[in-house]
Amino acid sequence: MYVLKFGGSSVASADNIRKVAEIVQASEASQVVVVVSALGGMTNELLALGTKAADGDENYKGHLDELRERHLNVVKSLLPITGQSSSLSMVMQHFNELEDIAESIFRLREFSLVTKDRILAFGETLSSKIIAAYFASLSLSYRWLDARNIILTNSKFTNAKVHMEPTMENISKTIAEFKEKIILVPGFIASNKKGQTTTLGRGGSDYTAALFAAAVNATRLEIWTDVSGMMTADPRWVSGAKIITHISFKEAMELSHFGAKVIYPPTIIPAMNAGIPILIKNTFEPEAAGTLIDNEPTTHELDQDIVTGISSMTEIALLSIEGSGMVGVPGTSKTLFETLAAAQINVILITQSSSEHSICVAVDVADVEAAKEALDISFQSEISSGKIEPIKIERSLSIVALVGDKMKSHPGISGKMFSVLGRNGINVRAIAQGSSEKNISAVISFEDVKKAINVLHEAFFEKVYKQLNLFIIGVGNVGSRLLAQLKQQREYLLHNLNIQLRIAGLANSRKMVFSDNGGVSLDHWESALQEGHKYDLHHFTQTVLEKNVRNAVVVDVTANAAVAGTYKKFLEKSIAVVACNKIACSSTYEDYMQLKTLSKAFNAPFFFETNVGAGLPVIGTLNDLLRSGDEVLKIQAVLSGTLNFVFNKYDATESFEQVVRTAQKDGYTEPDPRLDLGGTDVMRKILILARESGFELNMADIKNTPFLPASCFEGSVEDFYGQLKVHEQHFKKLYEDAAAQNRKLKYVATFEPGKASVGLEAVSPESDFYHLYGKDNIVLFYTKRYPDQPLVIKGAGAGADVTASGVFADLIKTVY
Template sequence: MKVLKFGGTSISCEQNILNVKKIIESIDEPVIVVLSALGGITDQLITTANMASVGDNEYEEELSKITARHLNLIEGVISCSQLCAVEVQNKVVHLLNELLNILKGVYLIKDLSIKTSDAIVSYGERISSLILSYVIKEAKLFDSRKFIKTEKHFNKHIVDFELTNWLIKNTFVPLPKISLVPGFISSDKETNEVTNLGRGGSDYTASILTAALDASVLEIWTDVDGFMTADPKAISSTYVIEHLTFNEAIELCNYGAKLIYPPTIYPVYHKNIPIRILNTFNPNTSGTYISNEQNSTVSGKSLIKGISSIDDTCLVTVQGLGMIGIIGINYRIFKTLADNDISVFMISQASSENNTSFAVRNADADLAVKALKEEFALELEQGEISDIKAEKELATVAIVGENMKRTPGIAGKLFGTLGRAGISVIACAQGASETNISFVIKLQFLRKALNSIHDSFFLSEYKVLNLFIIGVGTVGGKLLEQIRIQQITLMEQNSLNLRVVGIANSKKCLFCKEGLNLDTCISELKENGEDNSPNHLRKEILKLNIFNSVFVDCTASKDIAGLYASLLKNNISVVAANKIATSSKYNDYLNLKETARQRDIKFLFETNVGAGLPIINTINNLINSGDRILRMEAVLSGTLNFIFNTLSAEIPFSKAIRMAEEAHYSEPDPRIDLSGSDVIRKLVILTREAGYKVEQEDVRTNLFIPKKYFESSLDDFWKNIKELDAEFETMRQQVASEKKRIRLVAKMEKGKCEIGLQKVDNHHPFYELEGSNNIIMISTKRYNDYPMIIKGYGAGDDVTAAGIFADIISIANIR
C-alpha cells in the first residue's frame, strides 16, 4: 500500500484532474490519495473571509467566483450520467451554502476568529475531494476530521498522535482499493471543532497516514520534477537531485525549498518510510527519492547536494559590552521573540559574546526590534547594551549535503567562491551536524551568489565564464568566431561554457544575460545596439552583476583601458590585448596587478607582447620558480619585421608599410609601429614582468624615421612617406651586400632598456626571422650561457585572437 498526495496545481483544472485520475488508476496496489484544494482556492477563501470581517460586501462576489469555478469543473469532468453530475452538484452547492452562511455571520459581526477561519478554509479540501470521488469510480471518500485529531498548545493546534494513529488504523479496515482523503483538515479532540494542520498541511496529512498505516512509500505529486540543486528561476543550469537523506531534505525545506511542508518529514522519518517527489505533468520521471540511506545515486563529485535561499531576510543584532559573560541574555532575547510569535531561522553569535545576530522575515523586523528594546530598556539606558538594530534588504543562503560532514575545506571553498565574486558575507552559521552552512548577504547579490556557488561546487553541468568582448572589429571579430567554432567542443570535453553576454564597438553595445547568439550578434549590434561610451559600458556591466565575469579588451583605446581598475575592484577579471594600461605609469600598472591579486581574480595580457606567443607566461613561470631575468633581447614588432623582410627592389618602403596595414599586422595607425612606440610599450611590459621598475621615458630610443612624419595627419603621412623610399632602398642594398639583415631590436639588461635598428649576420638567431614573426632571447641565472629562445608569429588577427582565447581559457583553470 502507498499514499499519494496531490497538490492544488495538480487538480487546478479539468485536464489536470484527468491526469491525476489516470495516475491513480494505473497503480495496482491499494492507495490512499490525499488532496489539496483546487489551485488558488485556499488563498481565495482567506481573502473572502478577510473582506467579510471588515464589512466589505464584495465578499459575496468573491464567493460567487469560487462557486462558479467548482460548478464549471464538475460540468467538465463528470462524464457519467446526468443524474451523477446533478448529485455531486447538489452536494457541492450544499457545502457552498454552508460556507455562505458562515461568511454572512463574519460580515455581520465584523469578527473573524481562528476557529471560524479554520472552518472557512476547510471547504477547499472538502469540495475538491468530493468532486474527485465522483471522477474516480472505485474511490471511497473519507472525512479526515474524524481521524486526524489535534489539541491546543500555545495557541496552535498540534496532532495528538496516539489518538490519531489509533483512529486511522480503525478507520481503514478493510482498506479500499482507492481511498480519497481531504488534506489539511483536522478536528479538536475535545470539541470536534474544525482545525487545520497549517499551510502545507495536506503534505502533513499524507505523512501521518503513511506512518500510521506503515505504507511502503509516500508519493508527493506536484508541478516540478523534484528537488532541484538550486532555484531554477535564478540558475538556468539546475537539475533534479535524484536522492536526498531526510536530514538534507529538512535543511533544504527550512531554507526556501517549498516542495515539502517541513513537518511532513518527521512521521515517515521515524518509521523509515521513503518519500518520493513526482511531477503530475511529467509522470515518467523518477523524481527525487528521500530516505535514510546515504548513498548512492548522486555523482560523487558533488560535496553538497543543493543550495537553498530565503530572499526575505532581515538581520537583527543585539550588541553591547555589557552582554559579555552575562548569563540569560540569549534566553531573554529568544523568549521575547517567541512571546511575540516571531520565528527565527538563523542565529550567529560572536565568541566574545558582545553581540548576537539572528535572521527573521522582513515583516517581523520592526516588531522584533520594538519588543527587544522594551525588554532591554534598562540595559539600553545604562549602556550595557549599546544598540538593537535591524538591517533589511538581505538574503539568506544555505548549502546542504551529508557529504560535507568531516570534509575539510568546504567552508573555505564556499567563502573563497563568494570572495572571488565580490560578495561580502554579513553573518554566517554552521550546525554541529555539518550538513548545512548558512550565511546572510545583501539581497542584490543573491542571484550572483547562487550561480557562483552552483558553479564552484560542480552542481552545474558546465563551468560558465560570462564574457564581455569590447572591440569586435578585426581581432575581436576573429575571437568571436573562434569561440563560436570551439564552444561545443569545450562543453563536451572540458565542461566549460563560454557565454558571451556583451559585445561593443566604439559606437554601440549589446547585452544579454542569458548569452548572445554568436551567429547573429554582430548584425544585432548594428541593428539593435544601444549607444555606447566607456562610462555607459561600465555601468551596464556592473548593473548586470553576473558571476564569473571576464572583460575582454580587443581595442587600443585609452578610455577603455581606464575602466580596468573599477572592473577589477568589482571582481571582474580582465583579459587585455590593449597595451595602454600595462605600459602606462608604473604605479598604475602595479595597482592593477595588486587589485587582481587581492580580489583573487585574473588580470591577463599575454597578447600585449608577441600576439599568441607565450612570452609573459614563460617569464612569470621563471620568476615564480626562483629564477631571475638578467637580460632580454628581442624583435617584438611583427609589423616592422614584416616590412624589413618584404623590402626589395620591386617593393619600396612605403609599399611594404601599406602591405603590413592591409594584412592587419600593424596597429590601426601604422605610425605607432614605425615610431617604435609599440615596441617601447612591449619592452616596458616585459621589463616590468621581469621584476624591474621602468617607465616608457626611461627607454633609450634610436628612431629611424624623422619626427616630422609623425606630427602631421595620417593622410599626410601616407602622402609623404614615399620620400623615404630611396633612402631605405640604399640601406637595403648596403645591408644585402654585407650579407646581413635589418632588425628593430629591443634590449633590456638589468632593468636598462633601449631599442634601435641593428644589422644581424647569418650567425645571429634573429637573422632567419621570417614574415611577421617575433623572437625573444631570455638570459637568466639558470639560462645564462644558453639563453631561452621563444619564436613564432608575432602579429596577425588570428594569432592575437588565439592568444586572447588562451588567456580566457586559463581563467577557467582547465587543461
C-alpha cells in the same frame, strides 16, 4: 495501506483531476488514503477575497463570482451531465455561505485569524467534494472524510498545532472502521476543542497526509506534485539541476528547511518517527521514478557526489548583537532566544563569535522589525549603559546551504564551497554549520543568490563542464578571428577540457548585444550584433555588472583607452579580464599596480599575454622565471611585428609608404600605424615587460629615438601616408646605409634595471636579430640563470590569427 497526497497543481483543473483518479486507481495498495489540496492557487485567492472585503473594496463581490464560476466549470468539465446537478448545488451552497462570511467581513472591516481559517477551509472542502463526486461517477469504492472531525488542534489559528495523541487515536479508529478502498480527505484543515475550523499552516496538506500515514502505519506516503522529485538545486535558477532519486529523512529536513518547497519540514517528522518511507512523484509524469525519502543512508551514482543538494532561502535579514559587555557574561544568549520566542519569531540561523563579543541570528525579513523592537526592550539597560551596541539589522540577504549526510566524512567541503563563492565575488556575510555536519549554510546578498547556487551546483554536481560566460568587446580583425576560433574549438573544449564557452555579450564601436538564453550564437553573431542596441560603454559595463553571471570574463579586443578604464569595475566584482588592449598595463604605474592588486584581492584573473608578442608566451615565461626565483638582468627584444615586417619587406624598390599600407591591410598594424612606426607601441611593450619583471617604470622613463620625420605625426592617417611619400628619400637612405655595411634595420627595445630605450638599429649578421623574418618577434631574457646565453622566445609577433590565439589561451587560463 498507502497514503497519497495531491497538491494544488495536481487538482487545478478537470484534466488534472482525471490524472489523479488514474493514479489512485493504479495504486497497488489494497486501501489508500487520498489527501487533496484546494484547486491550484485557490488558497491565495480566498485570502485575497477576505483582504479585499476587509479593506472595504466592493470588488470582492466580482472576485467571489470568479471563484464560484471556476469551481462550477470544473464540475461541468469533469462530471457527466446526468451527474452534475447535486455537485453544482453543493458548490452553490458553499459559495452562498462564503458570500455571507465575506459580506460580514466587508461590513465589519475585520478579517480576524478565526475568520481567515473559516474562509480558507472552503478551498480544500470544495476540491475534495468535487473529486468525491468524480470518484462516484467512476463507480469507485470511496468514503469522504472531513478532517475537521478527527484532527484536533489548539486555537492558534492559521498555524494550529496538532494535539497528537487524540488525533492519532481518532485517525486510527476511524480508518479501521472503513471498508472502502479509497478514503478521501481534505488536507490543511482541522478543528479546535470548540469545533472551530483551524488550519495547519504552510504545507498543511502534506502534514495532514503524514499524520494519516503515521496513525495507520502506512507502507508508504506518496506526495504527488508537479515536479519529479527533490532536485539538487532549484530548477528555475539552475538549468542543470538533477533529480535526487534517494535521500535520507535528515537530508530532506535540511533541504526543506532552507527553501526546497517540494516538501515541508513538518511533513517529514511524523513519517520519520514512524519509519514510513516518503515517495515524491510527479502527477504529470507518473512513470518517473521520483525521490524516495527514508532512513537508509543516501547512495549516489558516483562516490565523489558527497553533497546531496543545494538549497536557498531568500529574503532573510540578520540581527546582530555586539558589545564588550557580552564577553564572559552568562545569560545573554538565553535572553536573546527567550525574547524572540516570546515574540513568536522563528530563528533560521545562528552564529556566534568565539570571543562571545557578538551573536548573529537570521530571521525572515517580514519579522525583523518586530524582532528588533522586542530585543530593544529586553536589552534596553545594556544598550543604554553602552555594554551592548544598538541592535543592527541587515536586509536584502539570502541563505544558501549545502546538504549531505556524507559531508561529515569528507574534509575540504567547506573550503571548496567558500573558495568557489570567493572566486565569483560572492561575499559571505555569516556562516553556520550544524554539529551533525549535514549542512553548511552561508548568508549572502540577495542579488548574488542565483549566481551562488549556479557556481556551487557547477562545482559539486556538474561533472560534465564548466561554463565560461564571455563578454567580448571589439570584433574587428582580432575579435572576429577570436570568435571564429571559439566556434572551431567549442566541441574540443567541451569534450576534452570540460569547458563550455558562452557568449553572454558582444560589442563593437556601433552595436552591442546580450543574451541570457544560451548565449549569442557563434554561427550567427554578425547578424545578432547588427540587430542589437546602439553601443554605449557605460551601458555595456553596467549590464555586465548587473547580470552577475558565474565565471564571467570580459575580453577587451580593442585599443580603446575608455574600455581599458573599465577594468577596475570588473575586477572589483570578481569578473576576470582578458586584455589584448595594451593601454591599461602601460598607463601610470599606480594604475597598473592597482589592477594587479584588485586581481589578487578579488580573486579575479587578469591576463594580458597578447600585450607583448601577440600569441607568443612572453609574459607567461617571464612570470614563470620570477615565480621560480630567477631575476631579470636585461631584456633585449624586437617587439613590433609591424616594424619587422616593414623593414624586412622594404628594399627601396617599392616605396616605404606602399610597404606600410600593405602591413596595415594585412592586419599587422594598429588602427593608426603611427603608434607602431613612432615607437609608442614598442615603448608600451617594453614598459609592460619591465613592470612584470618587478621594476617601477613609466613611459616617460623610456628613451625613444624616432626614425620618422616630425611632420609624419601631424594630421590624419592619410596625411601620415602623404608625408611618407614626401620623405621617401629619408627612408631609402636609412636602408642603403645599413645595406652598405651588410646590416639590417631592426627596431630594438632594451631594458636594464633603471633604464629602457627603443629605436631603430642597424644590426650585424652576428646579432640574434639579424635573421628575423616576416612579422616575427624575438625576446632575449638575460637573467641570473641565463646570464650569458639568453633564454630566447621567437615567432610570429603580429597578425590577427596569432593574436586571437593568444587571447584564446588567456581565456582558458581563467578556468584554472
